[in-house]
Amino acid sequence: MPVRHRFLPLVAVLLLPTAPLAAQGTRYTLSGTDVAVYNLAGEMRVEAGSGSAVVVEVTRHGSDASKLEVQSGPINGRQTLRVVYPGDRIVYPALGRHSESQTRVNDDGTFNGKRGREVTIAGDGSGLEAFADLRVLVPTGQRIAVNLVAGRVVATNVNGQLRVDVSSADVETTGTRGGLSIDVGSGNVKVSDAEGDVNVDTGSGDVVLTGIKGGEVGIDTGSGDVTGTTLGARSLKIDTGSGGVHLAGLAAADVNIDTGSGDIDLDVDASLRSFHAETGSGDVKLRAPASLGAEVDFETSSGEIRSDFDVAVTRREEDHLVGRIGDGRGRMSIDTGSGDVTLTRK
Secondary structure (H helix, E strand, O other), X not given: OHHHHHHHHHHHHHHHHHOOOOOXXXXXXXXXXXXXXXXXXXXXXXEEOOOOOXXXXXXXXXXXXXXXXXXXXXXXXXXEEEEEOOOOEEEOHHHOOOOEEEEEEXXXXXXOOOOOEEEEEEOOOOOEEOEEEEEEEEOOOEEEEEEEEEEEEXXXXXXXXXXXXXXXXXXXXXXXXXXXXXXXXXXXXXEEEEEOOEEEEEEEOOEEEEEEEOOEEEEEEEEOOEEEEEEEEEEEEEEEEEOOEEEEEEEEEEEEEEEOOOOEEEEEOOOOOEEEEEEOOOOEEEEEOOOOOEEEEEEEOOOOEEEOOXXXXXXXXXXXXXXXXXXXXXXEEEEEOOOOEEEEEO
16 A cells, blocks of 8 residues: 555656646647647647547757747637747757748737738747747547648648648648648648548649549649649649649549649549640640540640540641540540640550
């Protein structure tokens, strides 16, 4: 008995970090159907959790780490956790020497708006040397948004509605189920093994997609390539201002791809109900099964049109071809301002 009594205080101490949000510690609990997490600098790992609440583990780093404050509470009807950074200049060495990112931050630690004070996150120089790494555990069916300015976000096996919003950071997701939305100002995005709707919007950065199943997939990038393999979806829409689109194992009934400048190279595994590809400058290459059937409209202002499929031509000009392939059950249009159009039988 004395031995058992001697260990009771130790157990109580070890349980303190897992106390509710109001307690001081590194582990916080957020209840509610809609949750948002905010952090200016660091790495955020979003993982599948158990129970009914979101759990956030916060680890502070840097010589000024003790000055970081963690706040919580509902904002605009949403339960939130915010890492609050004092000062207007934050030093985050992982950003790299001579690198900077600016954002406007409200006093409560929220951002992604036009209000609040301007804060600079720099890779070196003077300022508050502090950042925080977060591990976010998400229960099944949860709606959650994670917000980061500089660093990296990695999400694994999250089953729910996940939104990732970053300014200057790479984002990588694996094994998500439900809805996935990613908004990146500058950074690369990798999405693997996703089931459900997927939406990616990046100002500058490459997007890599692997193993997408079902739902609607939308990709919008101002500057960057879009590549992918094994993509099955009800619909796929890709819009890139400058960058190529290269996809293999594409199985989507409705496909719409538009790039201002860049090649479009697609390998299609299934029948197409509606297909549109347009590029201001670049070649368009499409490899399709022998069973392809579609009403086709191909046009190039400067380039050649080639097809391995027999086309029942209804109109043919030097740079424009209209006709039917097979049973004509689908609709296909390809338009390039400068480049060749090539349709190949697999």
